[in-house]
Amino acid sequence: MKFNNLHSCHLGPEISPEQFIPEHFFLFLLKGSMVSYDGYKHYEMKPGDYCIARKNHLVRYTKYKDNGDFEKVIITFDEAFLKKFLERHLYQAEPTDTNDSFLFIEEDKLIHNFVHSLEPYYNGTEQLDDIFVDIKREELLMILLKNNPELKDIFFNFNVPHKIDLESYMNQHFKFNINLERFAFMTGRSLSTFKREFKAIFNTTPGKWLMKKRLDEAYFLLNKEHKKPTDIYLDLGFEDLSHFSFVFKKEFGITPSEVGKLKV
Structure with a gap:
């Protein structure tokens, strides 16, 4: 065509x-x-x-x-x-x-x-x-x-998203770079209810959990899948490479580039 x-x-x-x-x-x-x-x-x-x-x-x-x-x-x-x-x-x-x-x-x-x-x-x-x-x-x-x-x-279905399983949804979508208001909406909750139920399930705040989850996934991809930092930071919800490198080193004590040099 x-x-x-x-x-x-x-x-x-x-x-x-x-x-x-x-x-x-x-x-x-x-x-x-x-x-x-x-x-x-x-x-x-x-x-x-x-x-x-x-x-x-x-x-x-x-x-x-x-x-x-x-x-x-x-x-x-x-x-x-x-x-x-x-x-x-x-x-x-x-x-x-x-x-x-x-x-x-x-x-x-x-x-x-x-x-x-x-x-x-x-x-x-x-x-x-x-x-x-x-x-x-x-x-x-x-x-x-x-x-x-x-x-x-x-x-012609104008309904808003209904309340769904929060733990399952977040584990499936933690890589998406959207704000907490969106996550609350997508799971059928108000922002306050989302934060309250999130804390009850994960025993931490959404912001801290998302950061830890993304960084753990990054470490796995760098160490086990031998990915490059430039290949993964956007897919994991980080907006720029320098911020990704900064928070990664703060969490693990080494830069993302140094992970690939570790002996398995």
């Missing part, structure tokens, strides 16, 4: 740069590839793939450029837009047991033609105004629901 003049583009509210998906969005990969991880499974995308990224999920992305390029189409279906859509179209969401963070959509002529129709607006010849943006988003949403009726149970 080729779109000769279409470059990376975005319709709707901007997506948060956090490792947290605050709104559903449609993603079509034009050039390059991507591997995503949500704490449970990996998702691979290649050029020509379509998917729906689901709101209220934690996801880490690894992007791979093709000859220096990574191009995509992202169309956000935020809650305000979806509720306005329901005022004109009758859909009723049902409970679903689908927990995947990414739902892949089969290639379809209607979707293909829709994406192709965006080309004039991203090669610089035309300009989209806000009203027309919503018209295009509604067009895509109707196509998606026509071909995949079960998506109504995803798009």
Whole structure:
């Protein structure tokens, strides 16, 4: 599938740069590839793939450029837009047991033609105004629901995350670099309840536990898996290498680079 003049583009509210998906969005990969991880499974995308990224999920992305390029189409279906859509179209969401963070959509002529129709607006010849943006988003949403009726149970479920097992969730997602408010929300708790129950389970504060857990994992990867510090610090939730090295040495008495030189 080729779109000769279409470059990376975005319709709707901007997506948060956090490792947290605050709104559903449609993603079509034009050039390059991507591997995503949500704490449970990996998702691979290649050029020509379509998917729906689901709101209220934690996801880490690894992007791979093709000859220096990574191009995509992202169309956000935020809650305000979806509720306005329901005022004109009758859909009723049902409970679903689908927990995947990414739902892949089969290639379809209607979707293909829709994406192709965006080309004039991203090669610089035309300009989209806000009203027309919503018209295009509604067009895509109707196509998606026509071909995949079960998506109504995803798009039109406006419930917040329910209370889940805190210990299991934190052990599965400690590497994600999000704030405590997000962790509380994702586990279905207020921040105060999250902190109180966390202390009861782990006998320490969330901040101290997260740091220790990430540093222990770093030591294992450096010592047993022979990873390099530059390969792991971002994946373990550290924002920069110098901070990672500082807290690592404070914890273990040696720098991350020195771990690899230890005799096994």
